[in-house]
Amino acid sequence: MSIETLEYDVIGLGFGPANLAIAVALEEDRRVREQGLRYCFLEKKPTFEWHGGMLLSDSRMQISFLKDLATLRNPASRYTFINYLHQKRRLEAFINVSTFTPSRLEYNDYLGWAAGHFAERVHYGEEVIGVEPVLETGDVRKLRILSRQADGRVRTRITRNLIVSPGGEALVPELFRELRDDPRVVHSSAYLARIEQACSPVCAEPRLGVIGSGQSAAEIFTDLCARYADARVSMIMRSLAMRPADDSPFINEIFDPGFTDVVFEQSEQARRAFLAAHSQTNYSVVNLDLIESIYQRFYQQQVTGQAPHSLLNQREIIAVDASGEQLVLTLKGPGGEERHLFDALVLATGYRRDGYRHLLSGLAPYLLGGVERDYRVRGSEQLQAGIYLQGCCEDSHGLSDTLLSVLAVRSQEVVDSLLRSRKRQTEPASACA
Ligand SMILES: Cc1cc2nc3c(=O)[nH]c(=O)nc-3n(C[C@H](O)[C@H](O)[C@H](O)COP(=O)(O)OP(=O)(O)OC[C@H]3O[C@@H](n4cnc5c(N)ncnc54)[C@H](O)[C@@H]3O)c2cc1C
Incomplete structure (x- = not known):
C-alpha cells in the first residue's frame, strides 16, 4: 500500500559518499538556499555506513584524505577531513602520524560524522524499488519514486530531478x-x-x-x-x-578531477582502450x-x-x-x-554496477543511452525531468567515477547542472500558473 506523496526538486537515491558529497555541495551553494530547493535522500541501510562489511581494523585508505568530500572544491568547507579531525580534537595527533592514508575505520567515522549533519534530509531504511514517469501534456516533467520501508510499506515521492548513486552490488x-x-x-x-x-x-x-x-x-x-x-x-x-x-604519481593523474574531460572527450573506442590499459590502477x-x-x-x-x-x-x-x-x-x-x-x-569477486538499469526500466521509452558530461542521463525531448548517474559512468567518465577521487568536484558539476535544469523546469510551470 502506498502512503503520502511529497514533492521535491531533487531526490538522491542512496546515501553513500557520492550523494553525501552532493548534500554537502547543495548545502554550501548560496543559489540552492536562495531558490529554496526541496531535496532529500533515500538510503536502504538503517544508518550511514561505508562498506561496513570490510571495515577491517588494519585496512587503510587507497587514496589521500585530501580527496575528501569537499577539499578539492572548497578547502574552506566545514566538511573537510581536516575539520573533522579538528572537531574530534585529533588534528595534532594525526599530523604526528604523518600519513595521507588514514585507516578505513577512521574514514568511515569521518563520513558518518559528515552524514550526521544531514540527518533530517536522509530517510534511512528506505529502498528505492521503482521510478515511474509523471506525464504532463505528453512530457515526463517529473518522476514518481517508489521506496519500500523496513516495515514493507511502499512510499511515493515526486521529484523533478533524481540523482542515482547506488554504488556496486x-x-x-x-x-x-x-x-x-x-x-x-x-x-x-x-x-x-x-x-x-x-x-x-x-x-x-x-x-x-x-x-x-x-x-x-x-x-x-x-x-x-x-x-x-x-x-x-x-x-x-x-x-x-x-x-x-600502481599508485605512482604520474599514473595517479588519471584520478584527478580535471582528467574526466580528457577521458570524456575521447571516442568510445579510444576510451575503451584507455580503460583496459589502466584498469590495473584499480x-x-x-x-x-x-x-x-x-x-x-x-x-x-x-x-x-x-x-x-x-x-x-x-x-x-x-x-x-x-x-x-x-x-x-x-x-x-x-x-x-x-x-x-x-x-x-x-x-572476494568484486561488484557489478548495472543495477540502476533495472530501477530505471520504467523510463526505458524515454532513455537514449549514455550520460552527458554533467552526468545527466541522455533522454528524448519528452524527458524534461533530470536523471543523474554517479558511480556508474566509468565507461564515459573514466576510472575515478566509482571511487572517492572526484567526489568533491563532481558534486558541484551535478549541482550546477541541477540549477540550470531547474530554471528550464520551472519556467513553463510559472507561465501556466
Ligand atoms: C572495501 C572497499 C574499500 C574501498 N576503498 C576505497 C578507497 O580507499 N578509495 C576510493 O577512492 N575508493 C574506495 N572504494 C570504492 C568505493 O566505491 C567508494 O569508496 C565509494 O563507496 C563510492 O561511493 P558511492 O556513494 O558511489 O557508493 P556506495 O558507497 O556503495 O554507496 C551507495 C549507497 O546507495 C545505497 N543504495 C543502493 N541501492 C539503493 C536503493 N535502491 N535504494 C536506496 N539506497 C540504495 C547503498 O546502500 C549505499 O549506501 C572502496 C570500495 C570497497 C568495496
Whole structure:
C-alpha cells in the first residue's frame, strides 16, 4: 500500500559518499538556499555506513584524505577531513602520524560524522524499488519514486530531478548463484557481518578459502589467518600472482578531477582502450606492502615446515558441490583437476554496477543511452525531468567515477547542472500558473 506523496526538486537515491558529497555541495551553494530547493535522500541501510562489511581494523585508505568530500572544491568547507579531525580534537595527533592514508575505520567515522549533519534530509531504511514517469501534456516533467520501508510499506515521492548513486552490488560468480543463502558462502561485502556465523559450526582447524586476487581477497586472507589461529586458509585465484596496485604519481593523474574531460572527450573506442590499459590502477590489484606481508607468511611456513595456509594460484573453479557437510571445489590447474574441501568460502569477486538499469526500466521509452558530461542521463525531448548517474559512468567518465577521487568536484558539476535544469523546469510551470 502506498502512503503520502511529497514533492521535491531533487531526490538522491542512496546515501553513500557520492550523494553525501552532493548534500554537502547543495548545502554550501548560496543559489540552492536562495531558490529554496526541496531535496532529500533515500538510503536502504538503517544508518550511514561505508562498506561496513570490510571495515577491517588494519585496512587503510587507497587514496589521500585530501580527496575528501569537499577539499578539492572548497578547502574552506566545514566538511573537510581536516575539520573533522579538528572537531574530534585529533588534528595534532594525526599530523604526528604523518600519513595521507588514514585507516578505513577512521574514514568511515569521518563520513558518518559528515552524514550526521544531514540527518533530517536522509530517510534511512528506505529502498528505492521503482521510478515511474509523471506525464504532463505528453512530457515526463517529473518522476514518481517508489521506496519500500523496513516495515514493507511502499512510499511515493515526486521529484523533478533524481540523482542515482547506488554504488556496486555483490558480484557472485555463476557457479555460486544457487548458494546465495548458504551460510558457508560469504561475499566480501558481508564479510564482517557473516564470517563468524560461517565458521562457528566448525570446532577446530577450519578449512577456509578466499576466492579472488584483489585487495579485498588479500585483506580477508590476512584477517582470517589472524582471526582463526588454528585455521587452514587457502587463497584461490586464476592468476599466477597478486599484482601490485600502481599508485605512482604520474599514473595517479588519471584520478584527478580535471582528467574526466580528457577521458570524456575521447571516442568510445579510444576510451575503451584507455580503460583496459589502466584498469590495473584499480582492479584485481593489491597494495605492495600487503603482497609482501603475505609472501613473508608463506616463506615463514617454509622455514618452520608447518604449512597450514596455501596459495592455489592458476586455478579455475569448475564445480562446487555444497550437498555435504563441507563444500567441495573442483579446480582446474596446471597439474589437472583437483578437489579441495572447505568449511567456508569467501567470495572476494568484486561488484557489478548495472543495477540502476533495472530501477530505471520504467523510463526505458524515454532513455537514449549514455550520460552527458554533467552526468545527466541522455533522454528524448519528452524527458524534461533530470536523471543523474554517479558511480556508474566509468565507461564515459573514466576510472575515478566509482571511487572517492572526484567526489568533491563532481558534486558541484551535478549541482550546477541541477540549477540550470531547474530554471528550464520551472519556467513553463510559472507561465501556466
Ligand atoms: C572495501 C572497499 C574499500 C574501498 N576503498 C576505497 C578507497 O580507499 N578509495 C576510493 O577512492 N575508493 C574506495 N572504494 C570504492 C568505493 O566505491 C567508494 O569508496 C565509494 O563507496 C563510492 O561511493 P558511492 O556513494 O558511489 O557508493 P556506495 O558507497 O556503495 O554507496 C551507495 C549507497 O546507495 C545505497 N543504495 C543502493 N541501492 C539503493 C536503493 N535502491 N535504494 C536506496 N539506497 C540504495 C547503498 O546502500 C549505499 O549506501 C572502496 C570500495 C570497497 C568495496
